[in-house]
Amino acid sequence: MATIDFDFRNQILGNEIGNTLAYCYQCATCSGACPVAQVTEGRYNPRRLILDALLGLKEKIFGPENAFNIWGCTVCDTCDEVCPQKVELTEIFTLLKNMSVERGEAPVHYTGQASTVLEHGKAIPMQPAIERRRTQLGLPEIMAPDMDEVKKLLEATKLPEKLPKSELS
Ligand code: SF4
Ligand code: SF4
Numbered sequence: 001m002a003t004i005d006f007d008f009r010n011q012i013l014g015n016e017i018g019n020t021l022a023y024c025y026q027c028a029t030c031s032g033a034c035p036v037a038q039v040t041e042g043r044y045n046p047r048r049l050i051l052d053a054l055l056g057l058k059e060k061i062f063g064p065e066n067a068f069n070i071w072g073c074t075v076c077d078t079c080d081e082v083c084p085q086k087v088e089l090t091e092i093f094t095l096l097k098n099m100s101v102e103r104g105e106a107p108v109h110y111t112g113q114a115s116t117v118l119e120h121g122k123a124i125p126m127q128p129a130i131e132r133r134r135t136q137l138g139l140p141e142i143m144a145p146d147m148d149e150v151k152k153l154l155e156a157t158k159l160p161e162k163l164p165k166s167e168l169s
Contacts, residue, residue, distance in 0.1 A: 002057040009056030018092050023085040024050050030079035030089055036072050044072035046079050046089055053092060061096060064105055070096045071107050101162050111163050118154050118163070121145030 012018040024047075031037045031047040049069055052060045061069060070093065079089040100106055113123055122145060124130075134142070154160065 002060050004056040005058040008058040017088045020088045024087050033078050033082045121150040
């Protein structure tokens with residue numbers, strides 16, 4: 001049986017936005033409207049995630065085996081719009097995602113993409129095939145990002161410290 005982690009619970013409830021989860025009365029309107037819950041036939045379940053966070057059941061939320069519970073959310077904001085209690089689900093899930101990153105449990109496709117932005121200033125670096133296609137379509141040349149500025153901004157967010165060392169060049 002999962003145990004209650006009061007520190008974790010207080011961490012969420014002590015957050016200005018996270019504390020809105022205290023108003024959840026488990027009506028499941030969020031899960032009914034969530035597109036990810038629909039396509040995964042309930043495997044992803046925002047109502048359950050909110051309940052687990054409210055109860056402080058940390059071990060049901062974190063750990064590599066539970067990664068989809070947090071990272072399945074596409075941040076479409078539908079749940080926020082339909083929640084009758086104005087629970088800020090998406091923001092609460094962002095808090096959980098940030099904790100998952102701190103624990104080194106973020107899925108590699110997220111950290112890999114963040115590393116690419118850190119290195120190239122964009123999620124999809126320019127490639128000769130893309131350049132050729134743009135020329136064929138008569139599209140203008142794309143300006144290279146100012147990497148000094150991009151790095152300065154990302155360092156201010158402490159992104160490089162949070163990425164797995166193996167992904168940094
Ligand atoms: S819609 Fe709001 S009140 Fe209802 S279960 Fe979801 S978070 Fe809780
Ligand atoms: S923001 Fe996430 S949890 Fe909410 S409806 Fe969209 S995918 Fe589902």
